[in-house]
Amino acid sequence: MAINKPLKWLITGGCGFIGTSLIKNLVEEGRHHIRVLDNLTVGTRDDLSCVCDFTETNSTDDKAKLIVGDIKDYATCQNAAKGMDVIVHLAANTGVGPSVEDPEADMKNNVIGTFNMLEAARHNNVKRFIFASSGAPAGECEPPIHEELPPHPVSPYGASKLAGEGYCSAYYKTFGVETIALRFGNVYGPGSGHKNSVVAKFIKKAMAGEILEIYGDGTQTRDFIYIDDLIHAIKAAQTTPGIGGEIFQIATNKETTVKEMVDILIPPLNKAGIADIQIEHGEKQVGDVMRNFSDTSKARDILNWTTRYDLSRGLQETIQWFI
Template sequence: MKWLITGGCGFIGTGLIRFLLAEGGHGIRVFDNLSTGTRDDLGQVAPFTEGSGAEAPFPEAGEVELIVGDILDEAALSQAADKADVVVHLAANTGVGPSVEDPRHDCLTNVLGTFNALEAARHNGVGRFVFASSGAPAGEVEPPIHEELPPHPVAPYGASKLAGEGYCSAYFRSFGVETVALRFGNVYGPGSIHKGSVVAKFIKEALSGERLEIYGDGSQTRDFIFIDDLVRAIRLAAAQPHVGGETFQIATSQETTVGEIAALLVSLLAAHGVRDVEVFNGEKRVGDVMRNYSDTRKAREWLGWQPEYGLEQGLDRTVHYFLS
């Protein structure tokens, strides 16, 4: 297939590109403003050419092209989607903290940017649109989170992702764009050097000789999913028939506290020679949900997907990546 991946220079994007190139038969166009991922990050996955997207032929199988552009540029994004079979929309303002600090920027990027990506898919006759959502739209609810729970976002980030899900539903039902929204758990793994999420944050703090700061008492829970498991879900969502307009929880159905993650990482780091790592509890962060893990039965039944990596196995591979 011909893939347009917005935010393709980032952690998940490069993981997906690596997977698609190994599978073979895919032409890949990346649309990225380089605000997080870089040319070097993309170059570590594959050689690529740099294009403008204006009336250019779509990359052939095995080729990767980078178009530097912003998802708020409607015309440039529409040009980039020309001749694509599938759009994977990963570009976003990510995280609770940044959305609380600047909710307007979060809204513009995640709501208007997603709208622009959907319009690009609609006007170019793109067959499938995969949207990177999150557990954040569900908000403070009794877990496990499933697709039918009424949403109650806590932070602006959750609200903006919920709006994206709503537009995906509307574009399927109004215009026939086969949208699939994937609610990612807390993704970690090799390639996450630029991530500010908890696993990457803890490892970077430890390797810099800093103490690991847990926001609050560490009892808040998350559902941690390894990058290789996540990109398999994206690949399935891009091709599985009869899933247009649907939303899926993509996680592991395992509830792990942030305190448990910190303790496990301290142990793994010590095994790799990084010893005497200290942990401390800081202030609770505004907008943080206390409990969050997913019921993934729908993804298993509709997409034929389930996670394969255990937490300790995935964390060990992540520590090794950061050390090397």
């Protein structure tokens, strides 16, 4: 999905998995001005340098600019947003586990950080604000998850993402910032070396000869979305007019158990020479939901967006990247 005119993009968390994937796509498209705000706790300068040339000084050339800073700092956010057309807010504390271990840190990153970025958009007249959310605000419910379900988050992570969605809605209704919240499914794909989500973690453990631990009996379900499909959704959220204040489920509309995912994952690992993969079952993770997949019909109808990768093809591409 090409964007017709060059834009000035601020991408928070731009050194991470989704951020670098988006930047790679924008660089290949050409013409865009890219600014990255990242505290480098997960992604690194090396990760960013793999997808673009960048500078950390004020420069008039075509290089992307990296601002090393934290979204919890109000002034940093204001400075980063100056002159931008669109903010893609990816920086966040991610995952249920870390939010259970340290709910205060999760809240500060995901609630205060999102508030600061929305304030930066408001005061700098940034037209569009794309917020990376999750299915976690919906909580334990009968799937498929859709945008009109009343939210009942199970984990602190789900609560913090719900707060972000609430602030996005308020900043559209009150201040006119065109916010769009995208509820990402379980994202996987090339570039996910730093991620600790189930696909990336299992591939890394298999390559290291370590045991793959499935929480519980493996019947918990997820909606696994390939990174290229997700990037197309972000770009569709930028180009589609008249969607301020909206929420979209961005996933595949397919329910897959963790055990089924592992069954699809192991044969291409074996084919790549990674054999004798051991699996064991551990305790169910606190705050985890048992069933999770999305109804993506709203994104299909309004964003004109659908996925192109099935799980088998996506996992093969991901394994090849890790190898």
